[in-house]
Amino acid sequence: MARRDEIECWLTDMDGVLVHENKALPGATELIQQWRDQGTPFLVLTNNSIFTPRDLAARLRASGLDVPEESIWTSALATADFLKSQMPGGSAFVIGEAGMTTALHEAGFIMTDTDPDYVVVGETRSYSFDAITKAIRLIGKGARFIATNPDATGPSAEGPLPATGAITAMISKATGMEPYVVGKPNPMMFRSAMNRIGAHSENTAMIGDRMDTDIVAGIEAGLHTILVLTGISDQSEIERYPFRPDEILSGVSELIVKEPVESDL
Structure with a gap:
């Protein structure tokens, strides 16, 4: 299993990880910008099949997140990809x-x-x-x-x-x-997402807030899994399951890489 410093591509859930009730969660805006500035391949995943990626990109912009529509992967897209x-x-x-x-x-x-x-x-x-x-x-x-x-x-x-x-x-x-x-917790959704961005399981991480969908599917797809506690899961929820994520974080703000402070010495 890859360490976090070996991760080159990222998959992340949307609700409970990046946004909550149409508001960006702490660190989400900075993390998306970090990935875009560094040219890091990433996809925002959602099981919601109601909206097109263009619709979701507009909704995320209204929440303060600048996510291109081509960086959004829905269960509808995964289903269409599978049926094709x-x-x-x-x-x-x-x-x-x-x-x-x-x-x-x-x-x-x-x-x-x-x-x-x-x-x-x-x-x-x-x-x-x-x-x-x-x-x-x-x-x-x-x-x-x-x-x-x-x-x-x-x-x-x-x-x-x-x-x-x-x-x-x-x-x-x-x-x-x-x-x-087709959608989460079927790991096929993650595999089709990785195919979309040319990623491999050995160097891809999945960030989610649900043990029963994001984390179990990430484990089954062979990904580095990160559970954030900004959604529905807490420690008691984690203890209910026989599997564990690779990391448990308070939120995506912990994934922002801080620039080193230059010393005058």
Whole structure:
């Protein structure tokens, strides 16, 4: 396992690591700028498949983070990348938003509800009973079942919202079929991200705030793993799991390399 000083490429989660409630966390702005100034390959990862990288880049700018859209890797992009490798020029029926449909279009897929190769379920704020019914019937006819991520709930100011995992559970119950999930904690999302920036597991680190997604997937992908305590995990949460990250930090501010102070002596 690489030491931190051997790391040449970085993957980092977004929410709970770089931002919290649309505000940059301490050190996040400086860390992104450090990577950009040094020409360090990096990607910001998110399991959220609602938004396109352009949308997310704009949202991050509003939070005070200057992240180019080409430096953002979503579960929608990872899903589209996977499906393209499996069936180039295929077709899909999609339950999801622009982040998912745009990624599939750019991967050469056709969106259809007539005998699609795949049913793809991603994040949306407008789950439709008719669309879920259609998905169940298409899977029953032989369409392959894919999900962008396993998260059962998502956050909101009013409390938790049903998310992709809750909807796929409903479809699974009705069809007897479990989806193949591409996003975290599937290490495939990290491997596709590393392919995007030409990185290798031997010299790549993953920064995350969740033991059950970021850290376990990073370990399984062979990465140097760093857990930050600015998200949902604390020491008691860490103790629940049989695996450990390589490093536990209070936040990404600890990753900023301080310039040496020149002495007049």
